[in-house]
Amino acid sequence: MWLKIGFVGIKVLLIIVAAGIIVRVAKMLIRKTFAVRIKGPLKYNERRQQTMSKLLENVVAYVVYFMAIIAVLSAFTIDITGLIAGAGVLGLAVGFGAQNLVRDVITGFFIIFEDQFSVGDFVRIGPAEGTVEEIGLRTTKVKGATGELFIFPNGNVTDVVNFSVHNSIAVVDINVGYNADINQVERLIQEFLDTVEEKYEQIIKPPEFLGVQSLTPTEMVVRVIAETLPMQHFAVARGLRRDLKEYLDQNNVEVPLPHMVMMQRPVQK
Structure with missing residues (x-):
């Protein structure tokens, strides 16, 4: 029994370590890839590339950690099939109640797709004015001139003044x-x-x-x-x-x- 518990513990530890290494390596590759695109002869928009890089890093982290959780549950001989099916039904039920979350994600997608503003831009969103630190699928982070950090759900980002697009x-x-x-x-x-x-x-x-x-x-x-x-x-x-x-x-x-x-x-x- 102790050998079995030790084997499961080692397996879980290896899964967690492997997930962390994969996330770090993937983020490093994404940064290098976009750095090469920015310096390349095609003259990609640097602001847009930085925003897409941050977004892809977040997506990779979410996917890898989700797979790591599934692998850990499998190591404990938990029936994953029933869990996934139950999660799908639960997700559907939560989806009807989490309308604000869905709105935030959809709005975040259109902010990035339409290039309304990007990481590094100086913007004014409502009462906040500062530099965009991060654009995620759900929230946007703006750092003020005196160091304060404003965090907005993307669904609440309505009126935006972008000072970094034109001269x-x-x-x-x-x-x-x-x-x-x-x-x-x-x-x-x-x-x-x-x-x-x-x-x-x-x-x-x-x-x-x-x-x-x-x-x-x-x-x-x-x-x-x-x-x-x-x-x-x-x-x-x-x-x-x-x-x-x-x-x-x-x-x-x-x-x-x-x-x-x-x-x-x-x-x-």
Whole structure:
């Protein structure tokens, strides 16, 4: 009896170890295969390939572990045929009650099939905004800018804003005082913009000076825009503000400061 128990235990241990090794090897092969496709001459969409790679890794893990569970049950001489038949009937019954689960899986399939967004994209889904970490058959994981992880059932992913598909636009507003010569300011800004394209590799087209954007009680606001690579507009806008501020300071164009005027009525005697 002890020999039989020991034999069954060794068999179960070997099944678990073999399943783990198969899953690791399969995931490694999938990653290498998609890495070769991305670097190949056919120019596959890198975002889509990464998403499909993650999905296939999950599917392989589910299938292998399910087969491992069946093999473990067989090692304990449990009738698998009746169990599978019962599982089929139970799955049918659960399927009618698990409509949300079915909806999540179907929605996840169409998200991947239609390439609505992919792993690595910067998206906004409802209140969450961040980088897509993983797209599964049931859930989507989005990592926020400050490290928080949002997990959405795919069926709840309705309104999506994808910032990574097209080029971005960096918008820079500069405040100028009313005492400044607006013609001189426009000339200086244009001279500055003619030199920045070589400095910023993320800029696709030469930046444009749009002119006066608005007039406030204390200042004029002029606007500059620059087309950049997807999701590079934040860094480009910060750099342009800093460099433009230094350039205007060198040419004696000061940023307006708030002024306070105090008036005093004469005291009547």
